[in-house]
Amino acid sequence: MGRSVWAHDGLELVQLATHLPPDSSLSVQDGSAAWIGETGPMLARWVCTSLVDLDGDGHAALQWGGQDCDDGDADVTPDRRIVDLTQGSILSPSPPDLHLGQVVWAAGDGVDSEVFLFDGRYIQRLTTNAGEDLHPRIHHGTVVWQASDGTATHVEAYDGKTLGPVSQSAGGLLPQVWGSRIAWLAPAGAGYDLWVLDRATSALAKATSTPAVSTHYVLQGDRLVWVTKGTDSDIVAYDIPTGKTQTHGTKLVQDQSPVLHGDYLAWLAHGDDWDMELRHSNLWLPTPSQPGDEGDLALWNGLLAFTSAPDGTRRIRLLHPDGHDETITDGTLPVSSLSLAYDTLAFIQGAEAEAELWIHTADGTERITDDKVQDASPTTDGNQVAWLHGQDVWLLKTACGKDVDLDSVPNVSDNCPDLYNPNQSDLDDDGAGDTCDPDDDNDTVPDPSDNCDALFNPDQSDADGDGEGDVCDSDADGDGFLSLPFGGDDCNDLDPKQFPVWKPQVISGGVTDNLYPQVDVEGVVWQGLFGGYNQIYLYRNSTLFRLTDNDQNNERPVIGGKKIVWEHFDGKDREIWWSDLDSVYPLTSNLLEDRNPWTDGNSIVWQGFDGSDYEIFRWDGKSTMQITVNSRNDYHPHCSGELVAWRGFDGNDYEVYLYKGGVIYNLSDNSTDDGIPYIDGKNIVWSTFDGNDYEVVLWKDEEVKQLTDNDVNDLDPITENGKVVWRRYDGHDYEIAFYTGAVVTQLTNDNNEKGPPDLSQGRVVWAAKGTGLFDDWEVFTYKAGKILQVTANGIQDVAPVVLGDRIAWRCDYDICLSDVLCGK
Structure with missing residues (x-):
């Protein structure tokens, strides 16, 4: 063999x-x-398709979907606790959704319907508006719901902070979420189109080519599944990464109610009776259907639960991956609302007021409620179940042993059994959780008296007497300058003061006419003249590389992460080329101008001429999408994650536009010109003309805030993490201004001209003319209250860029680089 x-x-x-x-x-x-x-x-x-029972007592372990808390010894069953989440405080709650212990639902507030979230400890109201917010779903902490302003519906999302609208188009119905993907329905004729957005890549796609016949669809992992419209409806599975579809079903048979999990897909097929079909990948699996198999289906990794009524009385049956088939209810009471996760099946048994919650596990079937209050709409994620109990939302929590603080950690293993601390953090690893540890850093000084309660400092030294111990004090000597470990420039934060020295080095070798340096984590990139043409150079790990070697000009490079992008002249017009630091690739190849590329390390954006005007394009690593389609010029795009911002003409003046979630927004929307936007994360800055001069505007948290209001020009703003730096004309020359997130501070006040600044990790850099012994341009830096001069020579040092403590600039027509250095 x-x-x-x-x-x-x-x-x-x-x-x-x-x-x-x-x-x-x-x-x-x-x-x-x-x-x-x-x-x-x-x-x-x-995958685990059978339950693990290590001690052989006939009861599966809790972590494998069973109910045995100690699977190495005797059978120890878990403790169940029911929590009334709403306690009669809301009106008409909707069926809840549950994932990883977090529960969402919609309920009335006396005016309209709002969305609520139980995060494992507290209930938050996510919406406070005058519209109807309905059908919330949750997965890995991201909540989506259907929102309405009274005239149209759209999808909104929340992941710990408000993300705002996902789809602004009318008809954003019944959203679902899985990981970074959000799907929703939009009416299309007599059916529905199905859309899916990947927030990680900002890719938006219409999955349906033929409208779906019903609102029932499933989003799970990389797949969407829905029911087609036609004389005999079929089941369609859509692979999100590739955009390919596969149709399942039987001719002349109505296929309905698909369920999906992993590689398994099941649905109901209606011929003479409702029967079931079950597939694993592309393989049909034997399904013991009987006349009368109908109603609910629930699926988890090949375990299929369904209702069957061959003799008119409905029962619940389970089909296991190994082909074993069992019936778990006797048909004496009606059953409905099946929800399955791991080995836990939750369902409702009984009619109307007699309808109670039951669960079935490997250890048998158990009745959870018995109080003559109607239960409905259970959803389970394994060891927890959320459901409607009358007019309240209830949660069943399962844990081994008592769990007094309800943090899902049993008392016997909880390092703070009386205080909620689900993360069980223990800084000093002494067995007492930080939430209840009187001495978190274990330095023998109780936390209330410890001047650094998270860092070991038994001597409690405090050089400047400000109440903060030296080991955690950002300015231990009290000289007003932060130390290096805390983001400042003070090399020795205990006297004598020491500030960094800068040791510039020329990194461009013998290359001439070097221009446009850019810096990122992978190195420094610029254009330099070689063989009569401008080529692209990369300085990385102390080595100089020439990325291009052709008989055409390559200009204006931009670096982001492991991507470098630039303009390449092909002999007829400019095209967009890019590199992954090793190889060079053409991105565009046409007979029209493509200009001003930008990359955030993931996507590449640029402006391309379409024969009549410039439009904005985006390449996500797989395909190119044209974002704008109009008859007016759009220029200078910048991108960050899902966001793309640019400057565009609206027919009257230049505005700042934003593409987000498939929708284009006019952020400036005024009657005067707005400048080129700069984007970082979810923040965008630009200069706007107010009729007299240019002011700086910041778009943050879905709102536009004007940072300046004066009678001088404020220009060239850039932003990082909500901080903004720009240059301001004072009537004589330009000065550097800095917005810290709270106030605007003017960093300089002299008679020297200054170029555009750059910003990284709180460090600001700029070039100034006519300083020191020479009437030339020199490079300066500011951080944490201190301005330092980086260069002092007789050459022109201009166009500095910065990443952390690394500064690159053009020194005459060479490229120079310097890192911060403490000591000689």
Whole structure:
């Protein structure tokens, strides 16, 4: 038989492959195995489809979906606790959704419907508006819901802070969320179009080419599943990364109610009776359907729960991945509302006021409520269940042993059993959680008296007597300048004062006419003249590389992460080229001008001429999308994550526009000119003309804030983490101004001309003319209250850029680089 691959999953030994080549190697990690087989590389993944029972007592372990708290000894069943989340405080709550212990629902406030979130400890009201907010869903902390302003609906999202609208188009109905992806429906004729947005890449796609027939669809992982419209409806599965669809179903049969989990897909097929179909990937699985199989379906990793009524009385049946089929209810009471996760099936049994919550696990079926109050709409994520209990939202929490503080950590293993601390943080690793530890840093000084309660300092030294110990004091000597570890420039924060020295070095070698330096984590990039043409150079890890070597000009590079992008002249017009630091690739190839590229390290954006005007384009690493389609010029795009900002003409003046979530917004929307925007994260800055001079404007947290209001020009703003720096004309020359997030401070006040500033990690850099012994340009830096001069020579030092404590600039027509250095 030769060499073969075997695996043991703790229960049984399984042969995975035979006849391996003599030189085949094997790698195993995180439930996957890879090896070289007869036909090439092979990969196997395995999942737990049967329950683990290590002590053989007939009860599966809690972590495997069972109810045995101690699977190495005797059977210890978990403690169940029911929490009334709303306690009669809301009106008509909607069915809740649950994931990882967090619960969302919609409920009336006496005027309209709002969205509420239970985050594991507290209830938050996510919406406070005059519109209807409905159908919330949650996955990994991200909440989405259907919002209405009274005339149209759209989708909104929340992930710890308000994200705002996801889809502004009318018809944003019944959203779902999975990871970074959000899907929703939009009316299309007699059916619905299905849209999906990936917030991680900002990719927006319409999944449906033919409208879906119903509002029932499923988003899970990389797939969307829905029901098509037609004389015999089919099930369509859509692969989000590739955009490919696959149709499932039987001709002349109505296929309805799909459910999806992992590689398994199930649905109801209506011929003479409702029967079921079940697939694993592309394989049909045997399904023991009987006349009368109908109603609810629930699916989890190949375990299928469904209702069956062959004799007119509805029962719940379970089809296991190994083909085993069992019936878990006897049909004496009606059953409905199946929800399945891991090995826990929640369902409602009983009619109207007699409808109670039940759960079924490997250890049997258990009635949870018995109080003659109607239960409905359960949802489970394994060891927790949320449901409607009358007019309240209830939550069933399952844990091994008592859990007094309701943090889902049993008292027996909770390092603060009486105080809520689900993360169990323990800074000094002494067994007492930080929430209840009287001495977090274990330095024998109680926290209330400790001048650095999170850092070990038993001597409690405090050189400047300000109440903060030296080890945690950002300015231990009280000289007004922060130390290096706290983001300042004071090298020795205990006297004598020491400030950094800067040691510039020329990094452009023998290259001439070097221009436009840019710096990022991977190095410094610029254009330099070689062989009569401008080429792109990269200085990385103390080595100089020439990225281009052609007989055309390559100009104005921009670097972001591991991407460099620039303009390349192909002999006819400018095109966009890019590099991944190793190879060079053309991005555009046409007979029209493509200009002003920008990258954030993921996407690349640029302006491209369409024959009549410039439009904005974006490449996400896979495909190019044209963002603007109009008859007016759009210029100078910048991008960050899902956001793209640019300057565009509206027919009257230049405005600042934002593309977000498939929608274009006019951020400036005025009757005067607005400058080129600069974007960082979710913040955008630009200069706007107020009829007299230019002022600085910041877009942050979905709001526009004007930072300046004076009679002088404020120009060239850039932003980082909500801080903004720009240059301001004082009537004689330009000065440097800095907005810290709270106030505007003018950093300089002299008679020297200054160029545009740059900003990184709180450090500001700029070039100033006519300073020191020479009437030339020199480079300066500011950080944490201190201005330092980086250069002092007889050459022109201009156009500085900064990343952290690394500054690059043009020195005459060379490129120079300097890092901060403490000491000689």
